[in-house]
Amino acid sequence: MTTFAFDPTVPAQLEGWLVERLAEYLPDLSEAVDPHRDLGEYGLDSIAVVAFAADVEERLGTAVDPGAIWDHPTIARLAEHLASELAAAAGADERPQAA
Amino acid sequence: MTGIWSRTDHLEKLLGDPWDAGNPAGFAAAVAADEREETAAAAEAALDDFGLHAEFVPRALGGRLERVDDMVELMRSVYRRDPALGLGRGGQLLPTVHVWTAGSPEQRREAAGLLLDNRRITCAVHELAHGNDISASSFAARRADDGALRLHGRKESISNFDRADALVVLARTNESNGPRSHSLLFFGADLLDPARVRVLPRFRSVGMRGLRLGGMAADGLEVPGSALLGAEGTGVDTVVRAFQVTRIAFPAMSTAVLDTALRVTLHHTRGRVLYGRPAAALPIVRTTLAEAFADLLVCEALCRAATRALQVCPQAGSVHAPTVKYLVAGLLTDAVERLSTVMGSEFYRRDGEHAVFQKLARDIRPVAFAHIARAACLSALLPQLPGLLGRSRRDPAPAPDALFAAEADLPALDLPGLRSVAGGRDPLAASLPTVLDEELPSAVRPLAEDHVRAFAALTETGTALRPPQLAIDAEVPVRRLAARYTVALAAAACLGVHRTAASGDFLARPEWLVAALTRLSAVERPSGAQLPPEIEDALLEELGDRYDRGLSFGLSARPYA
Numbered sequence: 001m002t003t004f005a006f007d008p009t010v011p012a013q014l015e016g017w018l019v020e021r022l023a024e025y026l027p028d029l030s031e032a033v034d035p036h037r038d039l040g041e042y043g044l045d046s047i048a049v050v051a052f053a054a055d056v057e058e059r060l061g062t063a064v065d066p067g068a069i070w071d072h073p074t075i076a077r078l079a080e081h082l083a084s085e086l087a088a089a090a091g092a093d094e095r096p097q098a099a
Numbered sequence: 100m101t102g103i104w105s106r107t108d109h110l111e112k113l114l115g116d117p118w119d120a121g122n123p124a125g126f127a128a129a130v131a132a133d134e135r136e137e138t139a140a141a142a143e144a145a146l147d148d149f150g151l152h153a154e155f156v157p158r159a160l161g162g163r164l165e166r167v168d169d170m171v172e173l174m175r176s177v178y179r180r181d182p183a184l185g186l187g188r189g190g191q192l193l194p195t196v197h198v199w200t201a202g203s204p205e206q207r208r209e210a211a212g213l214l215l216d217n218r219r220i221t222c223a224v225h226e227l228a229h230g231n232d233i234s235a236s237s238f239a240a241r242r243a244d245d246g247a248l249r250l251h252g253r254k255e256s257i258s259n260f261d262r263a264d265a266l267v268v269l270a271r272t273n274e275s276n277g278p279r280s281h282s283l284l285f286f287g288a289d290l291l292d293p294a295r296v297r298v299l300p301r302f303r304s305v306g307m308r309g310l311r312l313g314g315m316a317a318d319g320l321e322v323p324g325s326a327l328l329g330a331e332g333t334g335v336d337t338v339v340r341a342f343q344v345t346r347i348a349f350p351a352m353s354t355a356v357l358d359t360a361l362r363v364t365l366h367h368t369r370g371r372v373l374y375g376r377p378a379a380a381l382p383i384v385r386t387t388l389a390e391a392f393a394d395l396l397v398c399e400a401l402c403r404a405a406t407r408a409l410q411v412c413p414q415a416g417s418v419h420a421p422t423v424k425y426l427v428a429g430l431l432t433d434a435v436e437r438l439s440t441v442m443g444s445e446f447y448r449r450d451g452e453h454a455v456f457q458k459l460a461r462d463i464r465p466v467a468f469a470h471i472a473r474a475a476c477l478s479a480l481l482p483q484l485p486g487l488l489g490r491s492r493r494d495p496a497p498a499p500d501a502l503f504a505a506e507a508d509l510p511a512l513d514l515p516g517l518r519s520v521a522g523g524r525d526p527l528a529a530s531l532p533t534v535l536d537e538e539l540p541s542a543v544r545p546l547a548e549d550h551v552r553a554f555a556a557l558t559e560t561g562t563a564l565r566p567p568q569l570a571i572d573a574e575v576p577v578r579r580l581a582a583r584y585t586v587a588l589a590a591a592a593c594l595g596v597h598r599t600a601a602s603g604d605f606l607a608r609p610e611w612l613v614a615a616l617t618r619l620s621a622v623e624r625p626s627g628a629q630l631p632p633e634i635e636d637a638l639l640e641e642l643g644d645r646y647d648r649g650l651s652f653g654l655s656a657r658p659y660a
Binding site: 024025027040045046047048049050051052053054055057058061063064065066067070071 | 279483518520570
């Protein structure tokens with residue numbers, strides 16, 4: 001798993017990273033990605049969503065379904081969702097295993 | 100009837116010797132039925148006696164489906180006699196994988212009950228207007244005030260639509276675009292009110308003519324809200340995950356078509372004397388036979404790894420499904436085509452003892468476009484390519500033996516656990532950078548090095564791709580990178596099968612692996628190397644021996660009736 005220069009379990013920090021990732025998928029976009037704008041409005045097609053999900057999952061090391069992107073359809077909401085998943089996973093690692 | 104080998108033996112016995120002209124489930128009967136655009140009635144009856152549909156029902160629901168690899172191996176006994184019979188029956192998987200993946204306990208019991216009673220379910224996902232772009236499907240289910248759903252639109256090219264007892268249908272439940280706009284429905288064919296649904300005329304086809312392709316045009320057909328399979332809006336997500344199983348299973352079953360094509364070609368060329376010697380002794384015939392045998396082993400090695408991976412590392416299904424569908428379909432259709440050239444005029448005859456060949460040559464074609472087209476497979480693979488390659492370079496690891504070994508225990512099949520992306524995790528790709536660490540026969544090593552070098556070059560290029568290059572309008576050279584990835588996975592699978600083969604087994608010998616890796620090099624480089632003469636000799640000796648002993652030509656070398 002990649003080591004990050006930020007804490008991916010903090011939504012605000014993850015949000016900034018996701019904005020940069022998404023910008024890679026939108027080469028024709030002239031302004032910055034708005035974390036509160038609906039992703040559908042950026043014209044991402046289903047293949048781009050799969051690529052984005054696979055890319056983010058591979059980099060973050062937590063499951064990211066293309067469907068989850070649709071269920072949390074802004075970068076801000078996606079960041080919140082993924083940060084809580086990552087925090088839960090980190091918490092589970094630290095807790096002693098139940099017998 | 101529990102173990103797979105007792106089941107395959109039993110089914111072979113029920114269906115009998117396919118060469119026997121008097122066998123009502125043999126080649127002659129299959130060809131005669133094909134002329135009538137049907138399947139042989141006696142063969143259908145034998146499959147009902149066997150209770151074949153139980154092979155598609157999970158054990159927990161009373162069926163015999165525990166392992167996808169076993170189900171595939173059993174179905175090869177059907178495919179090798181008549182691919183249309185195989186697809187017609189195996190086609191029960193298309194609707195039911197969705198029920199097993201997303202259905203409620205009640206829906207799962209209902210589907211299982213139908214199949215265990217030898218009845219049929221059909222799958223209406225496809226619409227001719229939208230091809231492989233299923234998220235554009237326009238067949239609509241609109242919610243009425245009373246909670247019922249009213250269906251409007253056309254579904255086409257549906258196998259056995261007219262004899263189905265129930266249907267699984269993909270319908271648009273939201274007018275907006277995106278992956279949450281469709282839902283799956285499961286309902287009985289008794290709801291098909293003739294006043295509200297028109298049965299479309301049968302679609303006629305070049306091959307697989309025994310398969311009845313139908314369709315429907317619905318205008319306000321009402322089904323209850325309880326027909327929803329999974330939550331509303333999850334249809335495309337379920338289809339994308341569940342079809343991983345079938346996109347691997349159908350090409351994997353189809354290797355048996357090449358087995359029969361090879362067997363018929365051997366039968367013909369051994370018996371025919373040309374220029375004073377058996378045709379089978381002519382160099383061009385020898386080379387074609389040896390290459391086709393090697394291709395068959397390559398296909399089955401990749402299929403074994405991919406079917407096992409569905410249970411060993413299910414997250415890789417989204418990668419292995421398009422890989423198998425692309426590469427295996429391509430190798431099989433090419434091999435049958437090349438065999439037809441050495442069949443001479445016999446490949447063209449609709450009568451005589453080799454008439455089944457022309458049927459196979461037509462029946463093999465849909466493997467390359469039906470269910471999903473090979474081109475669409477590359478489009479599906481491409482978005483994941485940079486992540487897969489990047490991770491294989493960062494975290495190389497030998498692949499689990501359970502993907503390759505003849506006997507291996509597998510974790511339980513967990514269809515709801517299939518994922519629509521792999522997050523870079525593909526055990527076959529990750530194994531390639533490690534294969535040279537193993538002990539390899541001296542004849543194999545340079546070929547393995549060649550594949551590892553090619554994969555390293557692919558990784559270099561592929562990890563540098565930018566997201567916009569991965570879209571549906573990707574340039575041809577970029578799409579070729581995805582094709583090269585499929586070749587790399589097949590090479591890894593062949594190396595794995597060789598590594599885990601029991602000593603003394605043909606698969607533990609270097610010759611077939613030399614042939615397999617050489618053939619795989621030729622996929623991307625059509626002017627690739629020929630098989631060395633001693634390799635060709637070894638393959639033809641094995642092929643002839645299996646032919647004489649009535650054994651399958653695939654990995655299992657199991658007895659055929």
